[in-house]
Amino acid sequence: MSDPIRVVGVVASLRQGSYNRLLMRAAQEELPPDMRLEQAVIADIPFYDGDVEAAGLPAPVERFKAQIRAADALLIATPEYNYAIPGLLKNALDWASRPSGQSALTGKAMAVIGASTGVLGTARAQMQLRQLALGLDVQIANRPEVLLGQAASKFDEQGRLIDENARKLLRALLLTLRTLALRLRG
Numbered sequence: 001m002s003d004p005i006r007v008v009g010v011v012a013s014l015r016q017g018s019y020n021r022l023l024m025r026a027a028q029e030e031l032p033p034d035m036r037l038e039q040a041v042i043a044d045i046p047f048y049d050g051d052v053e054a055a056g057l058p059a060p061v062e063r064f065k066a067q068i069r070a071a072d073a074l075l076i077a078t079p080e081y082n083y084a085i086p087g088l089l090k091n092a093l094d095w096a097s098r099p100s101g102q103s104a105l106t107g108k109a110m111a112v113i114g115a116s117t118g119v120l121g122t123a124r125a126q127m128q129l130r131q132l133a134l135g136l137d138v139q140i141a142n143r144p145e146v147l148l149g150q151a152a153s154k155f156d157e158q159g160r161l162i163d164e165n166a167r168k169l170l171r172a173l174l175l176t177l178r179t180l181a182l183r184l185r186g
Contacts, residue, residue, distance in 0.1 A: 005035045005181045006071040012078040012089035014043055019115035019151035020077040026161035030170045032178055040067050042092040061095045065104040072181040073109035080116055080125035109181040110138040111173050113146040121149030141176040144169045
């Protein structure tokens with residue numbers, strides 16, 4: 001068997017009980033046997049500042065970039081704030097792409113999932129993240145889309161995803177991400 005496909009999981013919500021954190025946990029449960037998911041912490045990454053960058057990358061940024069470099073793919077679980085991705089996520093991706101010419105993201109595979117209490121299930125945030133992928137030079141696993149709307153009804157009291165259709169979509173997206181990561185690995 002070849003090396004496992006290493007995936008960095010990024011939850012773009014600070015709240016411990018967030019639906020996106022629960023959705024990432026469900027993704028962990030649905031991983032194909034040859035994939036490994038390691039969660040990244042982005043809460044301690046400082047705001048991007050060119051002066052700070054010029055003085056040397058902060059330790060949380062170095063850690064995040066090292067995780068990405070060691071991985072084959074990223075799996076991002078994002079909420080939607082005001083029709084967009086959270087600033088926390090945009091900031092982390094900005095740092096990961098810096099300094100110019102030294103992006104840890106270039107050529108990586110990426111999949112996006114999201115959960116919200118609204119009907120659209122982070123559709124606009126995911127669209128924005130797909131647009132950002134162009135500038136980040138990452139390859140997106142486009143289908144199927146995992147847009148978990150009305151999330152409060154999709155998890156039980158223990159935080160387990162009970163929506164079987166959502167689990168089916170997660171499994172299919174992870175297989176798409178696996179295929180893309182293997183293709184990019186060469």
